[in-house]
Amino acid sequence: MVQSYGPVGAIAMQHTRNFQKAVPLPPVSPPGLQSGSDDFISPKALLESEGEFMAPEELAELEKCHKVYYYGQFARCGSKIFDPPLFPNSRTGIFPFRMFAHMNFRYEIISGLGEGSFGHVVKAYDHKTKTFCAVKIVRSDPTILAQAEEERKILRHLNKVSQKHHNVVQLLDSFQFYGHLCFVFELQGDSLYDVLKKRNFKGLSLTAVRRIAHDVLKCLLLLSQENIVHTDLKPENILINNHTRNKNQLLDCSLATLRTMTRFDVASPLPAITSQEVYNATVIDFGCSDFVGKT
Incomplete structure (x- = not known):
């Protein structure tokens, strides 16, 4: 069973899925970007080091990035070396993630936690804060995205007015990645x-x-x-x-x-x-x- 993390629908689904295993790749990180590093590099530095391996879609995401905290081994979630590239442009709108790939050049995908009509929930490692977290990846469906935006407003409001004794989960971060709205939560236990x-x-x-x-x-x-x-x-x-x-x-x-x-x-x-x-x-x-x- 899965945890319940509910940005648009969320981390407590009744069904789990078999998640695709990572494809072994040679390390591609510039020095200082391996797991556990406290450093970050500029998008320009990553472009100079790995630009030739990056697909146009990933280059477009890099343009929106200010700091690169993670782009380590297996990180090429959209690399041209994959056939075909795993981009979330399918009819289902589901993000076809890979284990150990990066999200937003900061979060390293560790494993799948659950799947539902809203999309995926994954366990990830935040290379900025050095903590594990749960990331909800919302489907790129207009209706679901609209619901997710409303949910984000509610979560931010609750986090602003709530105290720990109110037992309200904290929204740690949210961002857009390949057209998918993503929510980052503290990693919790079972439902x-x-x-x-x-x-x-x-x-x-x-x-x-x-x-x-x-x-x-x-x-x-x-x-x-x-x-x-x-x-x-x-x-x-x-x-x-x-x-x-x-x-x-x-x-x-x-x-x-x-x-x-x-x-x-x-x-x-x-x-x-x-x-x-x-x-x-x-x-x-x-x-x-x-x-x-x-x-």
């Missing part, structure tokens, strides 16, 4: 659904349920104060932090479904992404429904 699945859907302890419910309510309170409706609250969209003493601690309650969040003055979610509760128009009592099936 609540994943946790339950690993337990063969055996209910959690009363203490764990109380703790998760408490953290969800803290996040929902903030959304309410900011006139934002989540519309798709479910275990798949609640992230659990695996890096604390208590593995059931909630860190985020909307990471996988932020595309379904909408302000009150915005049209409701599309039927294709509306949860079953909304279809049935039933009223869910938060104080009771989260304890159903516990024992």
